[in-house]
Amino acid sequence: MKPTDPDESRRASWRAVWPSLVIGAAILWAGIGSDIELSRVANAGGRIAEFLSRMFPPDLSIAREAVDATLETLRIAILGTIGCILASAALGFLAAESMTPRAINAPVKAMLALMRAIPLILVAMLMVGAVGLGPLPGILAIAFHATGMLGKFYADAIEGVDRAPVAALESAGATLLQRLRYAVWPQMAPDLLRDTVFRFELNLRESLILGVVGAGGVGFYIQTYVRSFQYDKAATLTIIVVLIVLLIELANTWLRRLSR
Amino acid sequence: MKPTDPDESRRASWRAVWPSLVIGAAILWAGIGSDIELSRVANAGGRIAEFLSRMFPPDLSIAREAVDATLETLRIAILGTIGCILASAALGFLAAESMTPRAINAPVKAMLALMRAIPLILVAMLMVGAVGLGPLPGILAIAFHATGMLGKFYADAIEGVDRAPVAALESAGATLLQRLRYAVWPQMAPDLLRDTVFRFELNLRESLILGVVGAGGVGFYIQTYVRSFQYDKAATLTIIVVLIVLLIELANTWLRRLSR
Amino acid sequence: MTAADSEFAAVLTGVFHRYPGEVRDSISAIDLTLRSGERVALIGPSGAGKSTLLSLLDGRLRGFRGGAIVLSNALDARRAPPRNERAKVGFIFQEFALVERASVRENVRNGRLGRVTQMAALFNRFSEADHSAVDRAMADAGILEFSEKRADCLSGGQRQRVAIARCLAQEPQLMLADEPISNLDPLRAEKILQLLGQTVGRRNSTLMFSSHQPVLAMRYADRVIALNNGSIAYDGSPEKLDRVLLAEIYANDKGSDCPSLRLVG
C-alpha cells in the first residue's frame, strides 16, 4: 500500500477484485445451470416430519450388536488416528511455510492435497488388496486418508504461531528442533489438540466406508439399515454415534481448558 | 501455578496426568484387543504395485462423461458450500466462547457436533425424502452436514483472534457487530478463507456418498467403476478430482497471499 | 446522580482486586477521586498495579470489590459498561493493542466506532466529522505520513503513536493512558504529553496517564498519584514530590532490592 504511487495502488485493488469476480461467476454458473426446483423445499416440512417419525421409536432390540459394532469402530478409529498423527507430524512440519523452504513445503502441501483427493473407497480397496480383510486395512485406509487432512491442519497450526518468540529463540542459537519444541509447540499445543480430537471424531465416522474391510463398524450398520429402510434401527446406532461424539466434544473442552 | 502451595500444585499436575492416562489406556485397549497382523504390512508392497498397475494406463475414452460428471459435482459442491457458509457464519458466531455467554455457545457447539455426527447418508436420505431425487437433496445434505464442521471452524477462528485489539475497540465503545467487523474480521479473514476453501474441497469429495441419492457426479462414477472393476476408468476420474483439488489448493495459496 | 457529581470524573471507594489464582492483591484499598479537568500522572514501580487501576477506570476489570463510579456511571464488577459509557472513556494501551493487518488509518478510525450508528459503520460509512477527527488525530500524533501503511510494518514508537491517535480520535471525556510515551523519543514524548494535556484543557475532560519517567510526568501533570504494591503511596501536587519521597516510592516495593540510585536529574 503506497499512497505515493496511485497506479500501483489501483493495480493492487484490481488484484483484490479478481478473486471476487471468479468466485461470483462460479456461483452464478452453479446456480443458473442446475435444474433445482427450490419450490420443492417449500413443502418439505411435512415430509421431513414423516421421515423422522419413521426413526421413532428407535429399535433398541439391536443394542447388543450396536455396542459391539461401536467398540470395533472405536478401535479402528483409535489405531487409525495414531497412525495419522505420526504421519501428520512429519508431513505437517514439512508442509509449513514457516519451517521449510518453498521447494519442500509446496510439493508436500500438494501431496497432502492428493492424499485427501483420492476417494476413500479407492484407498480402502487398495488396502484390502494390500493386506487382506479384517480391521488392518481399515486402519491403514483411515490413517492414510486422514493424514491428508491432519497434516494440513498441523501445517496450518505451525504457520499460525506468533513468529516473534520463534525469532527470539533462533537469535539465541536454538536449532530448528529446539525452536519447534520450545517456541512453536507451547503456542500451538491447544490448536493441535483440538485438530487431533476433531480428526479422531471424523475417523470415527468414516467407519461408514470401513464396512468395506470386514469386521463391521457402526457406519456399516447404519449404511445397510438406511439402504434397507430400517430407519428405527439406524436411529439406534445414530444415537450411539451422537453420544460418543458429544462425549468427545466434552473431553475436548476439558482438555483445552487444561492446556490453555 | 502457585509455588507457594505445594498441595495445590501437586493436584494440578495430577489433573494434567489424568488425560494422558485415559488416552494411554484407550490406545492399549485398541492395540491389544484387535487381531491385527502387522506382518501383513511387510509384504504389501508388491500387492500395492499390482493394484496400481491395474489403474494404468487410465482409460481416457470416458473423458466426455467424466467432464459432465465433474461439472455436476462442482455445481453441487458450490451450491452446498454457499449454503453451509451462510449457516456457519451465524452458528459459528454463536458457538464462539469469546462472543456469546456460555449458556448460548455450549448448546450451539453441541448442536454443531450433532450435525456432524449424523451420518451423511442419513442426512441424504432425509433430504431425498424431503425434496426428492436429483441434485437438490445432495446440495441440502452437503450444506447441512458441512455446517457441522465449518461452523465449528468459524467458531475456532473467532476464538483464536488476539483479544487485545478487540478489548481496545470495546473500550472505545464499539458494539459487538462493530468489534466483529473491525477487530475480529481483519484478524481472522485469512483463516476463514482457508477453512472455507478447505470445506469446499471436502464438499467436492463428499459427492461420493451423494451417488446414493441419484445426484450423479464424479463420486458416483468412481464408485460404479470400482464396483465393476474398471479401475482404469476410475483412474481417469480420480485424476480429474486430483487435478481439481490441486487447482483449489493453488487458488487457496494465491488467495491467502492476497489476504495476508 | 446529582448535578454535583459531574464535577467528578471518577470516584473510587475501597476498591480491591486480585487476579484469579494469585496470592496477592493487584490493587488494594484504593480511595480516589478524580476531578473533571485534572491531569493526573500515575507512577510507581513495575508491577505496582498501575495498569490494573487504569483498566478498572476503563470498565475492563472484572471481579473487583468496592465502589467505582466513572463519569457518573457505577461500574459493575461482572460486566462491561454500556456502549455510550465506554465511548466516553478513552484508553491508550501499554502494549498498543492494534489490529495488525489493518492500516494505520483504519486503526485510528476504530476509535470513532463508539460514536457512529451500528449500521453505518458496518458498511464503512463514516461521516465528514469522523474523517476529519481521524485526520486531526493522525496529524497530532505525527503519523499522517504513513497513514496507509499496515500496523505491523511500523517501528515501536510509530505503533505507539497509532494507539495514541486512536484514543485522540475517540475524543473521550476521560482519557486513560498506560505508559503512552514508553517507546517515544524525548521530543515526541514531550509533545505527546503536551498534546494530551491541551486536549484535556480544551474540552474540560480529564486525563490520567501512567509513566516510568517521573520527571517528565510531573512536568505535565497537576497531580501525581504513586502506587506501591497496589496501594496509594502518594497523592498530591507534583511540586511536593521531592527526591526522598520518590526514592521511597520506587524502593519500597517487594521483590526489589535496588540500591538507592539518583532518581531526578
Added chain:
Amino acid sequence: MTAADSEFAAVLTGVFHRYPGEVRDSISAIDLTLRSGERVALIGPSGAGKSTLLSLLDGRLRGFRGGAIVLSNALDARRAPPRNERAKVGFIFQEFALVERASVRENVRNGRLGRVTQMAALFNRFSEADHSAVDRAMADAGILEFSEKRADCLSGGQRQRVAIARCLAQEPQLMLADEPISNLDPLRAEKILQLLGQTVGRRNSTLMFSSHQPVLAMRYADRVIALNNGSIAYDGSPEKLDRVLLAEIYANDKGSDCPSLRLVG
C-alpha cells in the same frame, strides 16, 4: 579472519536496507565499527532505524546491501548465521517476544538453547550450569519472585525483565538490547543498565542498546551513536553530546514538526 579482527565485535561497511514495498531506506550508508568491550548507546527519533540496525547485527535482517561482519562472521543477506554464531549474539526485543503460554522460568531457560545439545534440550535435560545461569539471570533481573507464573500473566515491566533475563542467561559475547528499559521504573531502569554494563565488563563482551532516554543512556555508555532517517548523525563520546546536538538529532527527522523542547534535565 586475522587475529586483529577479534578486537572488533562488529564491522559494518556501507550497509543499506529497505523493507519490501517501501519507498525509503530504513538504514542507509552505515559505516560502523564496534570494539570489544564497548558499551554503546543507540539513540534517535522514533522510526530512525534503531531496531533495524540492531536486528541487522543480530543476523536477523534479510536483504541488506553492504558488508557486515559480526564477531568475525560475515553476515549473509539471504540466510541466518549458523547456530554457534547466533548463540554468541544476544538480543533483547523491543516488544519482548516471549512465549506466552510458557512460565517465566521456561522463557528464561530458552536463552540457553544455543548452548545445549540438540537432544538433551528436547527432553528437558539441562545441565547444572544451565540451571544456575537461569537462576542467576532471573535474580539479576528481579523476577525470581514470580518465576513460575505464566508470561501472559505479568505486568508490562515484568514482561520486559523476562526478556532481559533470557538474554542474560544466554551469556552472549555481543549483547544487543532494543529499548530494554522502556517499561521499567527509573530505579529498575538504572539497575538494568548498570547490570548490562557490568556483565559486559566482566566478560569483555560488547553491549549495544537503544533507548529513548538519552540522559540515562549516556550515563551508562562509553559511546553514543545517534541515528536519524537511517543514517548515523553522531558517533562519539557521551560527554561531547550537548543539548544543541541532541536537539538537532531529535528534531531533524522527517515527519516531525516538534517545537524545540528542553531535552536534558
Added chain:
Amino acid sequence: TGDKLTLAFIPQENPEKLVGDVKRISAWLSERLGADVTGFVTVDHAAAVEALRNGDADISFMGALPFVLAEAEIGAQPLLAEVYRGSAFYTGRVFVRRDSGIETLAELKGSDIAFADPISESGYLYPLEAFVKAGLLTPERGTSSFFGRVYFAGGYQQALQAMAGGLVDAAAASQYGELLLTPQQQAEVTWIAESEPIPSHLVIARPGIDADLRSRFVEAMLSLNEPENQPLLAHVYSPDGYIAADTSAYDGVRAIARRYGLLD
C-alpha cells in the same frame, strides 16, 4: 488338519443378524470340513473380489452380474446357485403407481425413472433390456433418448420408495422388491413389464482354491438341502436350498454385461 478356508460375506438386510450368522455357519463348516473356517463381512462384492484375488478369501456369495464381472476379472469359479421360492431364476420388473394409469412401457416415454444401481442385473440391466426388446431404445443411444430423467437410487428399495412417493414415474427392481414396501404402498403400486429370467445369487470360489477343499465345501453346502440341516439355511441369506452351478447358465448375463460395456 491345517486346512484354512476364508469366507467373504456381502451384507443384506439385517447386518446385526449377519454377524451372528457368519459365526454360526463358519463354526458349522469348521466342524464339517475339519478345517479352520473364518468369515468376514465386506460392504460389497468389490471388496470381496479384491480379497478373492489375493487369496485373502476363498469363497464368496454374490449376484450373477457381479459374478460374471469377477469371473472376467480374476477367474472366479461358480460353485453353487441358490434356489429361491422354488426356482434358480428370478426376474426384474418395471413398477409404476396404479393411479398413474400407465400400462405399457411405451407410455413411459419422456417420464422419469429410478433404477436401483448401475451394477445391478434385476434393478437395471435386465429391465432395461425389456425396453430394448420393445424397440423403445438401444444400448448404443443410451437411456436419455427415451426417458426424461434417469436416477440411480442406490438400491431396490430406494428406487421403489421414490416411485411410490411420487418423485419419479417408474422404478426398476427385482421381482421381490415389492415386498420391501409397506402393505399400504404395495396396494398402490403395480408392475407393467417383466424381464427375462435371471440366474439367482450364487456361491463362488477363487481360482487357485485347493480342489479337494473345494469339493468338500460344495458337498457340505449341498448337505444343507437335507431336512435336518435346513434350519441352517437361515444363516446364509435364507435360500430354499442350493444346486450345483452351471457355468453356461450365465451366458445371458455375460452377453448383457458385454452389451452395456461392463465386460470387454
